[in-house]
Amino acid sequence: MRTYKIGYLIGSLAKGSINRKLAQALIKLAPSTLEFKEISFKDLPLYSYDYDDDFPQVARDFKEAIKSSDGILFVTPEYNRSIPGGLKNAIDWASRPYGTNAFSRKPTAVIGASPGAIGTAVAQQNLRSVLSFCNAPQMNAPEAYIQFKPGMINDDDDVTVESTRDFLRTYMQEYHDFVARVLTVLPNDV
Numbered sequence: 001m002r003t004y005k006i007g008y009l010i011g012s013l014a015k016g017s018i019n020r021k022l023a024q025a026l027i028k029l030a031p032s033t034l035e036f037k038e039i040s041f042k043d044l045p046l047y048s049y050d051y052d053d054d055f056p057q058v059a060r061d062f063k064e065a066i067k068s069s070d071g072i073l074f075v076t077p078e079y080n081r082s083i084p085g086g087l088k089n090a091i092d093w094a095s096r097p098y099g100t101n102a103f104s105r106k107p108t109a110v111i112g113a114s115p116g117a118i119g120t121a122v123a124q125q126n127l128r129s130v131l132s133f134c135n136a137p138q139m140n141a142p143e144a145y146i147q148f149k150p151g152m153i154n155d156d157d158d159v160t161v162e163s164t165r166d167f168l169r170t171y172m173q174e175y176h177d178f179v180a181r182v183l184t185v186l187p188n189d190v
């Protein structure tokens with residue numbers, strides 16, 4: 001069976017990020033045919049099109065990491081009812097210069113955790129509209145709005161709540177199937 005390389009972006013830069021914790025749990029629950037690599041954006045400067053003629057190496061490396069992935073998984077918090085500025089900045093870098101958008105045709109999925117009851121729902125909708133403009137196919141369903149509660153993921157990155165664990169396992173299987181479907185009709189090399 002084919003293996004897929006999944007790059008994942010964590011929207012938070014915080015050391016104790018609950019979304020990083022969620023990402024680590026998701027990786028443990030994912031099918032073994034998905035290989036994961038974090039794509040960090042913390043060292044990117046703030047984007048301006050003044051850089052378009054001569055992208056800094058850190059931005060070239062960031063774009064290349066996205067391009068060389070079979071799919072991209074976003075695990076992000078909600079900040080002020082949208083995505084964190086650092087994540088938006090990273091997406092702007094990857095989408096430019098015009099005509100070299102690294103997200104084009106890249107199968108994506110969006111998930112996030114918050115202590116709040118709506119579990120990043122608004123941020124996810126914002127991110128989905130950004131990804132639409134970037135021509136990135138998105139897994140529509142299942143959606144996953146995770147209300148993070150202390151102890152929900154233990155020190156070994158295992159989800160302690162059985163129903164949540166089953167749901168997240170299904171989510172990752174569905175993402176696998178979505179990536180496989182997209183790459184069947186849109187192979188990486190076209």
Ligand code: FNR
Nearest residue numbers: 012014016017018019077078079080081114115116
């Ligand atoms: C938040 N938080 C938050 N939560 C939410 O559900 N909706 C929101 O709009 C916001 N807004 C917001 C803005 C800013 C600037 C901060 C720092 C936080 C709370 C947030 O969900 C909580 O801090 C999470 O722990 C953030 O996820 P990470 O960074 O721990 O992964």
